[in-house]
Structures are given as C-alpha cells and as structure tokens.
Amino acid sequence: GENVEQHPSTLSVQEGDSAVIKCTYSDSASNYFPWYKQELGKRPQLIIDIRSNVGEKKDQRIAVTLNKTAKHFSLHITETQPEDSAVYFCAADSGANNLFFGTGTRLTVIP
Amino acid sequence: DAGITQSPRYKITETGRQVTLMCHQTWSHSYMFWYRQDLGHGLRLIYYSAAADITDKGEVPDGYVVSRSKTENFPLTLESATRSQTSVYFCASHTAGIAFFGQGTRLTVV
Numbered sequence: 299g300e301n302v303e304q305h306p307s308t309l310s311v312q313e314g315d316s317a318v319i320k321c322t323y324s325d326s327a328s329n330y331f332p333w334y335k336q337e338l339g340k341r342p343q344l345i346i347d348i349r350s351n352v353g354e355k356k357d358q359r360i361a362v363t364l365n366k367t368a369k370h371f372s373l374h375i376t377e378t379q380p381e382d383s384a385v386y387f388c389a390a391d392s393g394a395n396n397l398f399f400g401t402g403t404r405l406t407v408i409p
Numbered sequence: 410d411a412g413i414t415q416s417p418r419y420k421i422t423e424t425g426r427q428v429t430l431m432c433h434q435t436w437s438h439s440y441m442f443w444y445r446q447d448l449g450h451g452l453r454l455i456y457y458s459a460a461a462d463i464t465d466k467g468e469v470p471d472g473y474v475v476s477r478s479k480t481e482n483f484p485l486t487l488e489s490a491t492r493s494q495t496s497v498y499f500c501a502s503h504t505a506g507i508a509f510f511g512q513g514t515r516l517t518v519v
Contacts, residue, residue, distance in 0.1 A: 299468075304451075330506040341499065341510040342452070387451060391506045399444075401451035 300325040300392040304400025312408050317375045319403045321388035324369065330391035331364060331371045336402075337384045345386075346373070378407045412436075415500050415511035422490050422518055430485045430514050432500030440503040441483040442467075443475065445496040446513075452499065458483055490518045 301324040311317045323331075332347035348355045348362045348371065355362050359378075364371040375382055388400040413434040422428045434441065443455040454467030456475040464475050472494060474486045487494055495518045500511040 307449075332507065334508070341512055342508075343510070344507055347507070389508075396454075396457065397442075397503070397506070397508055398454075399452040401449065 300328055300390050300396075300398040302388060302390050302398045302400045304388050304403060306403060307401065308404045308406070310406045310408060311378050313378060313380060315378055317373075317378055317382070317405055317407075319373045319386055319388070319405070320370060321372070321390075321400050322368075322370045323390040323398075325390070325392045326366075326369065328390040328392045331362070332389050332391075332397070333360075333362060333373050334387040334389065334399075335384045336387065342387060375405075378405075380407050380409050383407045413500060413502050413509055413511045415498075415514050418512060418514060420514060420516050422516070424491060424518055425489050428487050428490055428516070430487075430498055430500075430516070432483045432485070432511055434481055434483075434502045434509075436502060436504070436509075437480055438502035438504045438509075439480070441477065442501045442503065442508070443473070443483070443485045444499045444501065445469065445494075446499060447496050455485065455498075487516075490516075492518050494518050 304321045329350040334342035335345045336342040359376050361374045385402045385404050387402050389397045416431045442457040444452040453469050458464045458477040461480050498514045501508045
C-alpha cells in the first residue's frame with residue numbers, strides 16, 4: 299500500500315517568516331494530495347489540495363507544489379501568522395477514496 | 410445539523426469492556442472511515458466502508474469491529490478494550506477524495 303512520510307515533525311518560525319513542510323509518497327498511482335490543518339482540540343480540516351495533473355497551486359498565503367517524478371509534494375505558508383499555529387497533515391490518495399496520511403507537523407508561529 | 414457527528418465526545422472505560430463509538434453523516438457519502446490519532450503516529454486507518462454492508466480493514470484493525478447497515482451510520486466497536494486503545498478516534502466521510510472529519514472521540518481505557 300501507499301506510504302507517506304512527512305518532515306519535519308515540529309517546526310517553529312517567527313511571525314512573518316515562511317514555513318515549508320515536505321512529504322514523500324511511494325505509490326506512483328497516487329493522484330490526489332490534500333493537506334489538512336488541525337488546530338488544538340479540533341478536527342482536521344482541508345486547507346488545500348493538488349491533483350497529479352498540476353505542478354503548483356496557490357490560495358492566498360498557502361501554496362502546494364508537486365513533483366511526480368520524485369514523488370514528493372510540499373506545503374508552503376508565507377507571511378506566517380500566530381493563527382497558522384497548528385498540526386498539518388499531508389495525505390495521498392492511491393484510489394478508491396483511501397487516503398494515507400503523513401505523521402503530521404506541529405507548526406508554531408512565534409509572535 | 411448537517412455534517413458528520415460522533416458520539417460520545419469523551420469516554421472512559423475499563424479494560425475488557427466492550428465500547429461502541431458512533432458516527433453519523435447527513436450527506437449520504439458512500440465512503441466512511443475510522444482513524445485513530447496518537448502522538449507520533451498521525452492518523453492511522455482502522456477500518457473503512459465503501460458502501461452499506463461493505464467494510465474493509467485498514468492499517469490497524471486488530472481489536473476493532475465495524476458495521477454499516479445504513480449509509481449514514483458507521484459505528485466502531487472495541488470488543489474488549491485494552492489500554493493500548495486509549496486514543497482519539499476520528500470518523501470521516503469522503504467524497505471526491507476530500508475527507509470530512511467528525512469532532513473526534515477521546516477514549517481512555519483504564
């Protein structure tokens with residue numbers, strides 16, 4: 299089955315700086331890569347996603363890039379704000395609506 | 410209230426007891442999933458269901474049982490709870506690959 303690895307496990311940045319979280323996947327058949335944000339004590343929620351026919355997607359301060367050849371994708375958050383502090387999960391869908399999640403990155407934005 | 414809801418939100422049970430976590434969705438999504446979330450392990454899939462009466466094992470199914478007699482409900486049962494099953498459990502429904510999570514159930518086995 300699919301194996302998703304996520305790095306780093308923790309990340310601290312100063313407010314206003316950028317944050318980058320990286321994931322790799324193993325199944326070349328995976329074609330959908332969402333990112334979820336989980337605030338403390340809350341449920342994970344989708345923040346951005348990318349499909350395999352696209353190399354980059356942006357939504358305001360967040361962007362995701364995908365390199366299918368290398369089987370890795372990344373989340374980029376620019377101009378970080380304290381409310382960006384959360385745990386972020388990447389995931390890969392290898393088909394049949396079966397999402398495989400990374401182990402999560404705890405992002406702390408220091409005011 | 411539309412969406413996906415879990416009950417109870419918090420549960421403390423004793424080792425060896427049977428406990429059932431409930432999950433209900435109002436969208437009629439075909440796919441439903443149960444994950445457990447533990448520090449350092451992220452979200453691990455326990456069981457999933459592609460439709461009513463169709464279920465399949467995920468990454469960590471041992472000690473759990475599921476059923477799906479109706480599309481909207483997907484209960485998870487711990488047949489004989491163990492301390493290693495202390496965790497936060499999330500139910501989710503999927504459509505077009507997008508997962509919608511319930512609020513989670515924090516289960517403590519003492």
